[in-house]
Amino acid sequence: MQWTPGPGRCTREELLRVTDGGRRYEPSGYFGTWGIEAARDAIAADADLVMALLDDRDPQVRVAAAYAAVVASGRIDDIRGALHTRLRAEADPAVRAGLVLAIAQLAYEHADPAREAWAKALWSDPAMPPAVRVSAALGWLCLTDTPVPDVLCAVLDACATDETARLMEPLPWMRAADYGGDTGLRRCLRGLLRPESIEPQWDDPWSSPPALT
Template sequence: MTTEVKDGLRYDAVPWARFHHCFGSGSDVPTLLEDIRLGDDEASGRALGTLWNRVCHQGGTSAPGALAVPFLIRIALAYSRHRADLLLLVGAVARRPHFGDGSRTGLLRAGDLAGSVRIEPSGHPGTWSVEAARDAVAADAELLCFLLDDCEPAVRQAAAYALAAALPPPANAAPSLHARLAREGDPVARACLILAIGQLCREDGDPATVTQLHDWWHHTGAPMDVRVSAALAWLCLVDDCVPAEIDVLFDTAVTDELTALLAPVPWLRDAQDGVRSNGLLVCLDQMRNPDDFPWLIAY
């Protein structure tokens, strides 16, 4: 997809009808995108909900969703209405279905396991659509980095979530996340930035980032949202047994107040299992007691 097509919102240059979402042909996606962009508040919100249900139904990416990523990013950039939700949709279509997986091997894994097979409504392997969406995110990473400095915390949170899915990780992604974190005052956004840094590190294996995350959770003077999110990210990047110090941190820091505060973090919402409504508690349980969740290896 050329820059001219993306920047000009040239929907007509995209072969939508060749691809299908859960409700049929993707040919309806351009109309929904335009309704989001140009409709009044009610019509725009309704179109966004419909688009989300069609291209990311029950957490599963479809080919039309991957094709929509460049347009979603540009609409979010140009219009403040629904900006955070548009970016959350970008992040959602660029991640595999999580099915309540908040484990050390699953929380920060955007792609499917090698050799796994998911067939989407188009008949194509579902992993192709996730990979295509992640490629699209990487191609427009500069726009997402710009949105990391949006005035609204919810937009900064969503921009970090979307940027973390980029594959391959662009050179400017991690530095932009670190730069934003250095001046971020919103605790939910801080958690998102840290988890995004961890997710990019999971792809590029940067040992300096692993060390940095260790230092963050180990720093007793840091805010608890920083320490807990850094501990989660660090556990996803190392094979060590859960250290006693992290157990103490979780037991003392993860209060009702902190779990409620971090509930909007997209990664933690992905980990919700339908029984416990707070993804942070799901993550702690799965990371500390992996033998109780043997089925997660299948995802």
């Protein structure tokens, strides 16, 4: 249902996109875009059920609920409020990182300019856990086209460690970019900070990926 940041897509313009806006066809020939739209409408219609799962005892369920909620076609204000409420109460650092990414993704999809300052406040705060600061940095990079400041690079150098990458590895945003022997976080950082270094876009699952030049 979500846009998957495959080869060449871990960029500031594409990492947090929910859909690519293009036509999608299933192997049967069915126009799959209709199914995607129907799924997003269904999540909006049952948003209360999804938002309730943000309080589930299982941290993986809480992350999955956040990931699903942001693709809803409606109830955006309610979903945004529920994500922020859960973030304030959340103790698990990986779930907190996922909630930050979900809030940033919702802001990216639904033009919430206030989230840019919110994300910057999080990644600038040394009291925040490293994974939260890194997620906020990823979100901020996608919410603005401002040149990357040196202070943000310093935060990422300090916080985007192998330990943080392992902690964030189960997050669906990271799993979508985790391939080719690199962690999802490392691949995302490469695409966001050095887009010229990432692989050419490759959409054909039956062919070999294009060689790097």
